[in-house]
Amino acid sequence: MKTFQTNGPFADNYKFLIGSIIPRPIAVISTRNIDGSNNLAPFSFFTAISAQPMIVAFCPMIRTSTGEFKDTVRNILREKEFVVNFCTENNYEKINLASTELLYGQDEFIFAGLTPLDSNIVKAKRVKESPIHFECEFRDMLCYGKTPGSGSIITGEVKLVHIEESIMQDGKIITDLFKAVGRGAGNDWFKTDSRFEMERLTKAQIQK
Ligand SMILES: Cc1cc2nc3c(=O)[nH]c(=O)nc-3n(C[C@H](O)[C@H](O)[C@H](O)COP(=O)(O)O)c2cc1C
Known part of the structure; x- marks a missing residue:
């Protein structure tokens, strides 16, 4: 087994993180730019934090190039709100395009060919091509540094959840219908169509 220190270049640690923590779900965050245009x-x-209140978190890093x-962070700190959209087999190519580093104020919905939908309580738009949307109020930000590769945690309280009826049965989201796509190391992405079921053991079964 090889052992590595973590006090070297951030790019090495980044490779350890993105190779080890897989598959990662993808939050597609939409915000409003200062001129009212959209950012995506x-x-x-990205992860879930709390069910009641309903809190999610994602982690933007300081941009390496600048x-x-x-832009997402600038917008959230000013507007105090955002929408979490989701990456699926039906939209992942466009979502990948939305990660392009455009100039501030250039609309990634237009660039990626995605359709903005009005939200109910936040000004940031929802992505029509995503089957689930979380309308969020900004809660907290924890910063771990100011240099390229340093990350932050941004949490948001989900005030409204929108789910396409076609991916639900008996009030639950069905994995096979949602078709979520996740991220791996390098340019690897994951589909969620190779799943298996396992009963969770009860306390009585564990003690036997
Ligand atoms: C699938 C995918 C996942 C990404 N995850 C992250 C992430 O967790 N943290 C991060 O800082 N950048 C991540 N990026 C890069 C950002 O999307 C990219 O820097 C984007 O330009 C940021 O846009 P903004 O400046 O409009 O906020 C990811 C890119 C892709 C394609």
């Missing part, structure tokens, strides 16, 4: 970007450092916050 995928983030695979040493600045990404």
Whole structure:
């Protein structure tokens, strides 16, 4: 087994992270630019935090090319809101395009060919091609550094959830219908169509 220190270049640690923590779900975050145009970007450092209140988190890093916050972060700190959209087999190529580093104010919905939908309570738009949308109010931001590759946690309280009826049965989201797509190392992506089921053991079964 090889052992590595983590005090070297951030790019080495980044490779350890994206190779080890897989598959990663992808939050496609939409925000509003200062001129009212739309911003959209995928983030695979993304997770659920709390069910009530309903809180999710994603982790933008300082942009390598400029040493600045990404546009998503600038917008969330100013507008205090965002929408989480989801990456699926039906939209992943467009979502990948939305990760392009455009100039601030250039609309990634237009660039990627995605359709903006009005939200109910936040100003940021939803992505029509995503079957689930979370309308979020910004809650907290924790920053771990100011240099390229340094990350932050941004949490949002999900105030409204929109789910396409076609991916639901008996009030639940069905994995095979959702067709979520995740991220791996390098240019690897994952489909979620190779799943298996296993009963969770009850306390009584574990003690036997
Ligand atoms: C699938 C995918 C996942 C990504 N995940 C992250 C991530 O977790 N954190 C991050 O800082 N950048 C991530 N990126 C890169 C951002 O999407 C990219 O820097 C984007 O230009 C940021 O846009 P913005 O400046 O409009 O916020 C990811 C890119 C792709 C394609």
